Amino acid sequence: MMDRLPDGYFDDVYADARDPWRLAERWYEQRKYAITMAMLPEARYRHAFEPGCSIGTVTERLVDRCDHVTAYDVAQSALDSTRERVGQRPNLTLERSSLDSDWPGADVDLVLISEVAYYLSGPTLRRVLDRECARLGAGATVVAAHWRHPVADYPLSGDQANALIGATRELNAVAGYRDDDVVIDVWQKGATESVAVRTGVPGAVG
Numbered sequence: 001m002m003d004r005l006p007d008g009y010f011d012d013v014y015a016d017a018r019d020p021w022r023l024a025e026r027w028y029e030q031r032k033y034a035i036t037m038a039m040l041p042e043a044r045y046r047h048a049f050e051p052g053c054s055i056g057t058v059t060e061r062l063v064d065r066c067d068h069v070t071a072y073d074v075a076q077s078a079l080d081s082t083r084e085r086v087g088q089r090p091n092l093t094l095e096r097s098s099l100d101s102d103w104p105g106a107d108v109d110l111v112l113i114s115e116v117a118y119y120l121s122g123p124t125l126r127r128v129l130d131r132e133c134a135r136l137g138a139g140a141t142v143v144a145a146h147w148r149h150p151v152a153d154y155p156l157s158g159d160q161a162n163a164l165i166g167a168t169r170e171l172n173a174v175a176g177y178r179d180d181d182v183v184i185d186v187w188q189k190g191a192t193e194s195v196a197v198r199t200g201v202p203g204a205v206g
């Protein structure tokens with residue numbers, strides 16, 4: 001079994017179109033981004049890691065909410081489009097790298113895995129989560145959003161990808177959203193406290 005869809009698969013996809021999934025136009029995507037960003041439990045993050053940034057439609061949202069963003073993609077065309085979309089922001093690092101490579105530094109407090117984990121095989125995704133989530137600091141947020149309809153080429157379904165991430169030993173479920181199209185889950189590493197409890201909203205019971 002291959003570890004992940006080959007990088008050449010995505011080079012071919014981008015050779016045909018600059019925005020192959022029409023991420024910048026489709027209402028499905030705009031709505032998914034709005035739900036995902038609204039589900040993040042912290043108002044701001046120190047360092048977000050975004051694997052599979054494609055043309056930067058999530059990245060442009062993250063750079064306004066995070067002190068630093070490190071985004072990976074296996075396709076150079078995607079990284080070039082992200083740079084063009086976001087511009088020369090000093091708080092953005094782009095790397096041609098894969099989700100199953102080493103994640104950026106231990107100061108990462110947000111990992112946003114949107115429509116990318118299902119390109120890995122189950123054993124590879126399990127291995128990278130066990131290795132890298134162990135390196136995250138206490139309280140780090142992990143969020144995963146995946147398309148739920150079947151795609152013949154992908155090693156995992158969206159539901160399988162989110163279930164595998166949710167089975168990671170250190171991660172505790174914080175929030176979930178599911179409809180016929182998309183599954184979005186949020187976890188935190190270690191003990192969790194609700195937003196209202198943590199920010200002292202009167203009446204919130206921890």
Ligand SMILES: C[S@@+](CC[C@H](N)C(=O)[O-])C[C@H]1O[C@@H](n2cnc3c(N)ncnc32)[C@H](O)[C@@H]1O
Nearest residue numbers: 010052053054073074075078098099114115119
């Ligand atoms: C469907 S787009 C997702 C874009 C964005 N994250 C979103 O949710 O709108 C998938 C992107 O993941 C990239 N990709 C595929 N396999 C990857 C891997 N193993 N590691 C990092 N990026 C990968 C592809 O090149 C593509 O740009």
